[in-house]
Amino acid sequence: MEETKEIHALLHLIDDPDEEVYSSVSSRIIALGSGIIPNLEHLWETTPDEPVQERIEMLIHRLHLQDLRTDLRDWSQEKEQDLLTGVLLLSRYQYPDLNLTATLQELEKIRRNVWLELNSFLTPLEQVNVLSNILYNYYKFKGSEVNYLKPDEFLLPKLVESKKGNAISIGLLVMVLSRMLDINLQVINIPRQFILGYFDDWLRIKQRATYPPEQIQFYLDAASGQIYSHQDVETYFKRISVPPSASYFRPMSNRNLVQLLLEEYAKCFMDESKRYKQDDLLNLSGLLDDAEPDETDAE
Structure with missing residues (x-):
């Protein structure tokens, strides 16, 4: 941004010790x-004062956050x-x-590799097995339990780059x-799990025409690629003493x-x-x- 007289004055006042002045300057x-x-980045590079650098870093953070809030x-x-x-x-x-x-x-490469192995004669279970085999055996993606000390494991670009993530990020990769x-x-x-179900007819579920499990053929644990049956899921609910x-x-x-x-990513930032x-x-x-809720956004 061209440095006008106003911008020059604002940048000069970032180091003002008066909190009211700084609050007004930062808002502007x-x-x-x-x-x-x-x-701001140029000012940070040319400012030796660490507290002033911290103020500049927070201003840059707030500006990025403002754009992210708008886009979200x-x-x-x-x-x-x-x-x-x-x-x-x-x-x-x-x-x-x-x-x-x-x-x-990289996502497009993975998609294409899976697509080349699919055909109309495969059953749903065989289709999902093709997807799982390419993700976990060919690309060597590895899932682990959620660890809030490893925030990068929540981020899809970091997962795609490192092939390591947690149950949530890998589950979202499978969904994508x-x-x-x-x-x-x-x-x-399902409580305390990140599980995907293969649905026969999503439209009927959206219209609430049937009890949802009746439309699910099987379940996939995205972190491991393991397939679960209805019996497996029923056993899990009994084990945690929760009615399904x-x-x-x-x-x-x-x-x-x-x-x-x-919300899960927020838990990575608990310290003061x-x-x-x-x-x-x-x-x-x-x-x-x-x-406003959108009934079509899960399609």
Whole structure:
């Protein structure tokens, strides 16, 4: 952004010790938008004062967050929310300048490799086994339990790059690929698990015509690629002493999946020095609370 007299004055006042003055200055800088970020970055590089650098870093963070909030709100208000777009938005919180081209290219390579092995004669179970075999055996993706000390394991670009993630990120990867390949896997809301079900007829479920498990052929644990039967799931519910109500078997919408990802990712920032990040992420999740539900966004 061209450095006008106003911008020059604002940048000069960032180090003002008066908190009221700094609050007014920072509000005005944020109002100018992300175009001022290069000016702030140049100031950071030429400022030896560490407390002033910290102020500049926080201003840049707030500007990126402002753009992310706008984009997430716009995404939530679309008629049909694209899952991949929503999941990638989260990556911008921690890595606002991350180039997603490599991620998208790698996803397309995986999709193509799976597609080449599919044909119309395969049963649904065989289709899912092809997807699992290519992900876990050919590409060597590895899933682990959710570890809030490893925030990068929640981010799809980092998962695609390292081939290591947690149950949530790998589950979302499977969902994204399933949508690309027209494989009718859907994430369901089984307690304390991230499980996908293969649905015979999603339209009937959306219309609530049947009890959801009647439309599920089998289940997939995305972290390991293991297939579960109805008996396996019934045994799990008995083990945790929870009655298996219909709500646990209804597919989660794209909006709810991104909201879950935001809330789980927020738990990575519990210590006091990073608590502002947790607040940011929960506030972003709140934007999706305010959005009107869309019955079609899980298609």
